[in-house]
Amino acid sequence: MSDQHSGTADGTDTSAATASGTEASDTDTASADAATAGAASQPLLRVEDLQKSYGDETVLRGISFDLDKRDVEVIIGPSGSGKSTMLRCVNRLTEFQGGAIYLDGESVMAMNDNDLRRRVGMVFQDINLFAHLTALQNVTLGLRKVRGMGKEAAREKAMDQLDRVGLASQADSYPAELSGGQKQRVGIARALAMDPELLLFDEPTSALDPELVGEVLEVMRDLAEGGMTMLVVTHEMGFARRAASSLMFLDEGRIVERGPPEQLFDDPEHDRTAEFLQRLTTISEEV
Amino acid sequence: MVLSLASPPALDAVDWVALAQFESGDWAFVREQLPYLARGFVVTLLLTLTSIVLGFLAGFPMGAIEVYGRGPLRSFVYGAGVVLRAIPIVVILVFMFFVAPIPLPGGQFAFDVPRVGSVSFGRSAFLAATVGLGLRSAAYQAQIFRGALQSVSGGQMEAARSVGMSRLQGIRHVVLPQALRRSIPGFQNEFTIVLKDTSIAFAIGLTELFARADNLFTQRTTATLELFLFISLVYFIMTFVTNRSLDYLGDYYAIPGGDR
Numbered sequence: 102m103s104d105q106h107s108g109t110a111d112g113t114d115t116s117a118a119t120a121s122g123t124e125a126s127d128t129d130t131a132s133a134d135a136a137t138a139g140a141a142s143q144p145l146l147r148v149e150d151l152q153k154s155y156g157d158e159t160v161l162r163g164i165s166f167d168l169d170k171r172d173v174e175v176i177i178g179p180s181g182s183g184k185s186t187m188l189r190c191v192n193r194l195t196e197f198q199g200g201a202i203y204l205d206g207e208s209v210m211a212m213n214d215n216d217l218r219r220r221v222g223m224v225f226q227d228i229n230l231f232a233h234l235t236a237l238q239n240v241t242l243g244l245r246k247v248r249g250m251g252k253e254a255a256r257e258k259a260m261d262q263l264d265r266v267g268l269a270s271q272a273d274s275y276p277a278e279l280s281g282g283q284k285q286r287v288g289i290a291r292a293l294a295m296d297p298e299l300l301l302f303d304e305p306t307s308a309l310d311p312e313l314v315g316e317v318l319e320v321m322r323d324l325a326e327g328g329m330t331m332l333v334v335t336h337e338m339g340f341a342r343r344a345a346s347s348l349m350f351l352d353e354g355r356i357v358e359r360g361p362p363e364q365l366f367d368d369p370e371h372d373r374t375a376e377f378l379q380r381l382t383t384i385s386e387e388v
Numbered sequence: 389m390v391l392s393l394a395s396p397p398a399l400d401a402v403d404w405v406a407l408a409q410f411e412s413g414d415w416a417f418v419r420e421q422l423p424y425l426a427r428g429f430v431v432t433l434l435l436t437l438t439s440i441v442l443g444f445l446a447g448f449p450m451g452a453i454e455v456y457g458r459g460p461l462r463s464f465v466y467g468a469g470v471v472l473r474a475i476p477i478v479v480i481l482v483f484m485f486f487v488a489p490i491p492l493p494g495g496q497f498a499f500d501v502p503r504v505g506s507v508s509f510g511r512s513a514f515l516a517a518t519v520g521l522g523l524r525s526a527a528y529q530a531q532i533f534r535g536a537l538q539s540v541s542g543g544q545m546e547a548a549r550s551v552g553m554s555r556l557q558g559i560r561h562v563v564l565p566q567a568l569r570r571s572i573p574g575f576q577n578e579f580t581i582v583l584k585d586t587s588i589a590f591a592i593g594l595t596e597l598f599a600r601a602d603n604l605f606t607q608r609t610t611a612t613l614e615l616f617l618f619i620s621l622v623y624f625i626m627t628f629v630t631n632r633s634l635d636y637l638g639d640y641y642a643i644p645g646g647d648r
């Protein structure tokens with residue numbers, strides 16, 4: 102599975118690496134990597150010693166990892182461990198105090214935040230659809246106001262996205278008329294419409310009734326298989342096993358362990374990882 | 389049962405048929421004076437509109453500043469609101485008419501009716517009342533909008549930002565349309581309060597509906613009940629009609645399926 106993954110990445114990464122090669126020259130780690138491993142190796146996302154605190158409460162204590170194009174990283178960890186905060190640092194919904202984050206070799210701190218967010222989509226736990234707009238309008242709003250698309254073009258593109266999440270028939274429904282699962286799928290379509298290079302998911306199924314979780318995970322699996330680069334906070338271990346290229350266990354603002362999902366499930370290096378995964382599985386079996 | 393034996397004398401005195409025909413003595417007086425009262429009605433209506441509009445134009449930004457502003461501007465707006473809401477409206481009106489008018493260049497005072505050639509019309513109670521009622525309404529409308537803006541979940545703003553919209557775009561396209569809808573019930577209330585409080589402009593000599601009824605009553609003291617019943621009815625109809633219209637507006641813009 103990982104072979105096939107790096108194989109497909111080769112072809113697509115070349116152009117990106119050369120395109121951003123000049124911009125990356127000020128960050129010696131990124132250019133060094135590119136030099137050693139050839140054209141294909143620039144990670145889409147590089148997080149370097151990320152540190153973040155709220156007041157005097159330190160939330161992230163030095164997080165570093167790379168994410169290649171088409172990778173799906175699943176992040177797990179106890180409540181309050183900093184998972185949401187980490188995602189929100191990536192698209193700068195919150196500012197961080199230490200370290201650096203690079204998108205395609207370019208420091209996110211150097212980017213206009215609106216431009217950054219156009220390139221990095223986000224799907225929220227509490228969905229946050231625009232309540233006064235139809236499903237279609239939820240998707241077109243960004244296209245019209247951010248991308249400056251015309252009404253008809255935006256509509257067409259939005260319909261394609263709704264179709265992708267299986268909701269074309271609900272285009273004219275308002276959020277209050279949709280089920281939780283349908284709402285979250287509109288949320289995904291809204292993010293997809295901006296053609297993001299990276300999609301962030303913050304516990305996208307945690308607020309849903311259990312019987313609605315499946316339809317959302319299915320859409321996410323399709324995206325993963327279609328080559329979307331994703332950073333997913335979720336405790337749906339079935340999804341992690343099937344779709345993740347890598348699994349990360351976060352605790353108290355640090356990465357405790359990171360590796361292929363099979364490795365963390367079957368042969369974790371740390372007791373804490375084993376314990377946490379054990380608890381997750383028993384809970385989901387009890388439910 | 390015991391009470392009904394002695395029916396109140398006041399009720400006995402009302403001739404309902406004559407009343408309905410507007411014809412018994414004091415009712416006939418009200419009818420004769422309809423044109424005089426009608427001019428008061430027009431003043432009341434205009435004053436309500438000018439005050440509400442001024443209140444909206446000032447109150448809407450004030451509410452937005454209380455939510456999104458910071459620094460001295462926000463403190464000023466907040467402070468002005470507190471003061472305006474703390475003072476009785478009659479005091480505000482008297483202040484506007486007798487104290488606030490400052491000399492303007494050209495020998496006139498604020499709230500004076502513009503001079504035509506050398507003819508001076510003196511101070512306009514209507515202008516002073518508009519400013520007084522309008523500013524106080526602004527202070528209340530600001531609270532309506534503030535609450536409505538804050539009631540739109542912060543998550544929707546984050547979602548707007550997450551697709552690359554600026555803060556201003558998020559406010560304009562996501563928060564405002566919902567906040568305006570949620571302001572309608574509060575605004576409805578405020579509208580009726582301003583409408584009824586125009587009668588207090590009587591204190592600065594503005595001859596609106598109530599002042600005219602009061603003038604008539606001093607001419608014919610037996611017509612008190614008739615006069616005040618009549619203008620109460622007029623106020624009632626005005627409030628009723630505006631409330632219904634705003635209900636209709638609220639229904640028209642209601643979000644299908646509910647709010648959240």
Ligand SMILES: Nc1ncnc2c1ncn2[C@@H]1O[C@H](COP(=O)(O)OP(=O)(O)O)[C@@H](O)[C@H]1O
Pocket residue numbers: 155160178179180181182183184185186187
């Ligand atoms: N806006 C905020 N202000 C202050 N503290 C916050 C804020 N957001 C999160 N925190 C704190 O940061 C820590 C990590 O939160 P979060 O990233 O939401 O954790 P997780 O998503 O893993 O549950 C928690 O202790 C939380 O209380």
Ligand SMILES: [Mg+2]
Pocket residue numbers: 184185186303304
């Ligand atoms: Mg969280």
